[in-house]
Amino acid sequence: MPAAETVRGSSLSTITPRTVALWGVLALLVVGSPRAEIAPAVALATFTGEPEITLGASDPLLLYVIIDGDVAATLTRLNERSRELIENLRQDEEFRSLSDKEKQQVLAAYQPLEIPEFRLGSAQTALKELVEFRSVDGTGSAVDLPIRSLAINDDLPSAQKLDPDQPVLLVYGLDPGFQAAGSAKELRVTAVLDTRGQDDMWQGVVESATVTLGSAARQAAPSSEQANMKLYMSGSFYLADRQFEKAKMTAEQLIRQDPTFIGGWLHLGNALAGLGQYTEALEAFQKAMSLYYDQAPVEGQPLEHPEYTAQRIREMRQKLESTE
Numbered sequence: 001m002p003a004a005e006t007v008r009g010s011s012l013s014t015i016t017p018r019t020v021a022l023w024g025v026l027a028l029l030v031v032g033s034p035r036a037e038i039a040p041a042v043a044l045a046t047f048t049g050e051p052e053i054t055l056g057a058s059d060p061l062l063l064y065v066i067i068d069g070d071v072a073a074t075l076t077r078l079n080e081r082s083r084e085l086i087e088n089l090r091q092d093e094e095f096r097s098l099s100d101k102e103k104q105q106v107l108a109a110y111q112p113l114e115i116p117e118f119r120l121g122s123a124q125t126a127l128k129e130l131v132e133f134r135s136v137d138g139t140g141s142a143v144d145l146p147i148r149s150l151a152i153n154d155d156l157p158s159a160q161k162l163d164p165d166q167p168v169l170l171v172y173g174l175d176p177g178f179q180a181a182g183s184a185k186e187l188r189v190t191a192v193l194d195t196r197g198q199d200d201m202w203q204g205v206v207e208s209a210t211v212t213l214g215s216a217a218r219q220a221a222p223s224s225e226q227a228n229m230k231l232y233m234s235g236s237f238y239l240a241d242r243q244f245e246k247a248k249m250t251a252e253q254l255i256r257q258d259p260t261f262i263g264g265w266l267h268l269g270n271a272l273a274g275l276g277q278y279t280e281a282l283e284a285f286q287k288a289m290s291l292y293y294d295q296a297p298v299e300g301q302p303l304e305h306p307e308y309t310a311q312r313i314r315e316m317r318q319k320l321e322s323t324e
Contacts, residue, residue: 040069040118040162042131044191044208047233052212059230060237061174061213063147065131065191069118069162076164082110119201120168120193121159128153128170130198134190143187147172151242159201171240187213228258235267244274262291269312278323282316285309 046053047062055061086107089095095103121127128149135143150171160168191208195201231254238247248271254264269284292306 038071038075038116039204039206040067040120040193040202041071042067042191042193042206042208044189044211046211047236048229051209052214054214056230058176060176060234061147062233062237062240063133063172063174063189063191063211065170065172065208066167067120067127067162067170067193068167069116069164070167071164072115072118072162073164075113075115079112079115082112086110116202118162119159120162120195121157122198122200123158125198126158127156127160127168130193130195131170131172132192132194133172134192135187137188138186145174145187145189147174147189150237150240152240173237173241176234185215189213224257228254228261231257232261232263232267235264235271239267239270239274242274244271247271248275260291260295262288262295265291266309266312269316273312273316273319278316278319282313282320285312285316289313 043066045064133147135145188210194205235250251268265288269281272281
C-alpha cells in the first residue's frame with residue numbers, strides 16, 4: 001500500500017494509520033491543544049475600517065467592537081471532518097489488521113472536540129460594560145481616554161449567548177474635543193473583553209488588535225471627500241448616541257456640501273425619524289432611493305440594491321398610517 005494518501009473531494013481513497021495519525025496532530029495544531037483556552041474573538045474597528053484614523057479636535061470618534069464565537073463553528077467543521085475520516089479509516093484493510101489497542105491509539109486523534117458555548121453579560125453586568133479600552137501614547141505611557149458606550153447599545157439584551165453565525169456589534173465613542181485633554185499626537189487603542197470574576201458567563205480575557213488615533217494637526221488640509229467622510233462619521237456618531245438634533249444638523253450640512261451623496265439623505269431620514277417627523281423622514285428616504293437609480297451605471301439597475309432604504313420607506317409609511 002502506498003504511504004501517501006490520495007484526496008478526492010472530501011474522501012481519502014488510500015490511507016495508512018500513520019498518515020491518519022498525522023492528520024490528527026495537524027488538526028490539533030490548527031485549533032490548539034484541547035487543554036488550551038478557547039475564547040471568543042474580539043475585533044476593534046474604526047468607522048472607516050482602517051487600522052489608523054486621523055481626527056480633528058471637533059471630530060467625535062466612533063469605534064466598533066465586534067465579538068464573535070466563530071471558533072465554535074470552526075470546531076464543528078473539524079468534528080465533521082474527523083467523523084468522515086474515521087468512516088474512511090474503518091474501511092481500510094490495514095487499519096482492520098491492527099490490534100484493538102492500536103486502533104484506539106489511532107482513533108484517539110479524532111475524538112470530537114468540545115464545542116464551547118459563550119455566554120456573555122448578566123442581569124448584574126451588561127455585555128456592553130464588560131468591554132474596556134486601553135490607550136497608550138508613542139512612548140508607551142498610559143493615556144486615559146473617556147471612551148464611552150453609546151446609546152444604541154441600550155437596545156441590546158444585557159446577556160447574550162454568542163451565535164457563531166451572528167457576531168455581536170457594540171458601539172463606543174469619544175465626544176468632540178477629547179484631544180484637548182492631552183498633547184499626545186498619536187495614540188494606540190485596544191479593546192479588552194474581561195469577564196474574570198463575573199458570574200454565569202464565560203470566564204476569561206481577550207484583547208483586540210490595536211487601532212491608531214492620529215492628530216489632524218499633523219496632517220495637510222483634508223480633501224473634500226475626506227471632509228465629507230468625517231462629517232458622515234459625525235452624523236453616524238450622533239445617530240448611534242440618539243442625539244437626533246445634532247444628527248439632523250450634520251446631515252443637512254452634508255447635503256449642502258454634496259446634494260448627490262446618498263449617505264447624507266439616509267442620515268437625514270434617520271435623524272428625522274428619531275425626532276418623530278415621519279413625513280419629512282419619508283421624503284428624505286425617497287430622495288435617497290431616487291439617487292440610487294440616478295447614479296446607476298445602467299438605467300434602472302442601481303449599483304447595489306437599496307434594501308435598507310426600501311425598508312425604511314416601508315417603516316415610515318407604517319408610522320404615518322398608524323398615526324392617522
